[in-house]
Amino acid sequence: MNNDNDVLIIGGGIIGVSAAYFLSQQGVKVTLIEKGDICAGSSYGNAGLICPCLSTPMPAPGVLTQGLKWLLNPESPFYIKPRLDPDLLRWLWHFQAHSNKAFVQRATPILRDMQRSSLQLFRDLIEQEKISCDFEQAGGLALFRTERGFAHGQDEVEEMQDFGLEMELLNGDAVRELEPLVHPDIIGGIYYQEDAHINPALFVDGLAEAAQTYGAELFTQTEVLGLETVGAHVATVHTTRGTFHPKEIVLAAGAWSSPIAQELGIKFLMQPAKGYSITMKKHAKMPKRYLYLGEAKVAVTPMGSDLRIAGTLELTGLDLSVNQRRVNAILRAGGNYLSEFTANDAPEIWSGLRPTSADSLPYIGRSRTINNVIVATGHATLGLSMGPVTGKLVAQIVSEEKPMLDLAAFDVDRFAH
Ligand SMILES: Cc1cc2nc3c(=O)[nH]c(=O)nc-3n(C[C@H](O)[C@H](O)[C@H](O)COP(=O)(O)OP(=O)(O)OC[C@H]3O[C@@H](n4cnc5c(N)ncnc54)[C@H](O)[C@@H]3O)c2cc1C
Incomplete structure (x- = not known):
């Protein structure tokens, strides 16, 4: 088969599909190639948070040290499979190098602006295209069971309010007034006013x-x-459905983007970060908004009549196997924070791989190695939230329009040397 479309997109997750939407809407001939079904990767079972209030980058002071302390705990929310993999070691080195206050100050407004722009696009797209997807802009609520966790919450509110994010510290009673199913043991929380879920x-x-x-x-x-x-240009794309000769290629294959980039000599640092979700059909008691279980680092999200609980971050490579002990730990956290939380008989247990760059900022832009490849990946824990705006930015890059946000921080080659 010979196909000569303008743009070929690799990957049918939120990023690839958003790019396909905005490109085709502006009249570009687009082909999207997906190895499974549309939305079969990380975009399928994630927690569904669209969350400008959670704009702190993953590397932050003390994060890796805490992660290393958790290594021997089989039920901890974070795990690194010990291995002598040079890519993992370089990734960890750069992650640690970014774990400082100066980087948090630089990256937080970037992630805030990406998510705010994306939230607006979610609203517009849902209305224009009449997409029925259980979207609610009802805010979010972090919950704390310990004095230490609540004190961290207090610091978080002070720091994030400096970035103009709308959030408020609440005591336990105020939290239960907002969400009556919160457990009596919860001593306080943070109300994230700007956020939404889907x-x-x-x-x-x-x-x-x-x-x-x-x-x-x-x-x-x-x-x-x-x-x-051919030279610095991809001329042919071989697929299980024949060959394609696109003018431009968008690499949006999520956690699987690294091997494809490596084949092309594009050097970016990315690790798959596995997480799990458990979805319970027709849960008896539902919160109105998403809940973030602070100490456990678990999200609970209402989706129509279903309740999804999601968490853990495991650096175990391209491996989707389910670790039942960690799934059980996520479910137990649900019971510790919510008074009426019951996993029903046949919950859907899912694992997904977050495509995670070493500084947790996405890679969006043209590679300097291969001039007709636009990379759009590496969104880590915020890929759903930043999906629509990424698709729009990709369309602006292809059409050589001025991008709606500054792309400097997303430079694809920033770790190349
Ligand atoms: C437990 C969990 C909870 C999360 N919660 C949230 C959240 O609340 N909010 C948020 O913003 N983000 C969240 N995330 C992160 C978010 O899910 C990801 O960042 C996002 O889905 C990445 O989208 P993507 O399109 O880049 O990748 P994917 O959705 O993984 O899509 C990539 C696609 O490429 C396809 N592909 C790969 N290789 C090839 C190939 N060779 N040929 C053709 N197709 C190929 C794959 O099949 C896949 O469908 C969560 C992730 C997890 C795991």
């Missing part, structure tokens, strides 16, 4: 349908097998 798979599927109405071609069950370059 059923991510319903949104991505709806947006994919809309992209098709603008002419995007989506090929599912089709895998990119290899890319052939």
Whole structure:
């Protein structure tokens, strides 16, 4: 098969589908290649948070030290599989090098602005395309069980209010007034006023349908097998559905983007960071907004009549196996923070891989190594939230329009040397 479309997108998650939508809407001939179904990767079972209030980057003072202390705890929210992998070691080195106050000051407003712009796009897209996806802009609520956790919460509110983020510290009674199912043991919380939640798979599927109405071609069950370059240009893309000769390629393959980039000599640092979610159908008692269980680092999200609980971050490579002990720990956290939390008989247990850059900022832009590849990945824990704005930025790069946000921090080659 010979296909000569303008833009070929690799990956049918929130990032690839958002790019397909905005590109096709502006009249570009787009083909999206997805090895499974649309939204089969990390975009499927995530916690569904659209959360400008959670704009602190992952590397922050003390994060790795705390992570290393947790290493021997089989139920901790963080785990690194010990291995002598040079890519992992370089990633960890750069993560630690960014774990300082100066970086938090620089990165927080960048993540805030990306998420705020994206939240606006979510609202617009849902309205324009009539996407039914359980979207609610009802804010979010962090909960704390310990004095230490609550004190951290207090510091967080002071720091984040300096960035103009709308959030408020609440005592236990005020928290229960907002969400009556919060456990009596909870001593306080933070109300994140700006935030929203959504059923991510319903949104991505709806947006994919809309992209098709603008002419995007989506090929599912089709895998990119290899890319052939001529000089600094990809000339041919080999897939299980034949070869393609696009003018431009968007690399949006989530955690699987690294091996493809490596094949092209594009050097960025990324690790898959595994997490789990457990979705309970028709949960008896539902919160109105997402809850973030502070000490346990677990999110609980209402999605229509379903309740999803999600957490853990494991650096175990491209491995989707489920560690039942950590799944049990997530469920136990639910019971510790909520008074009416019951996992029903057949919850859906899911694992996903967050594509995580070493500084937790995404890679968005043209690679300087290969001039017709635009990279759009590495969004770590905020890829759903930053999905629509990333798609819009990709479309602006392709059409050589001025990007709506500064792309300097997302430079694809920032770790190349
Ligand atoms: C437990 C958990 C909770 C999370 N909660 C949130 C949250 O609340 N809010 C938030 O913003 N983010 C959250 N995230 C992160 C978010 O899910 C990701 O950042 C985001 O989904 C990444 O989207 P993506 O499109 O880059 O990747 P994916 O959704 O993984 O999409 C990549 C796609 O590329 C396809 N692909 C790969 N290789 C090939 C190939 N060779 N050929 C063709 N196709 C290929 C894959 O099949 C996949 O469908 C969470 C993640 C996890 C694991």
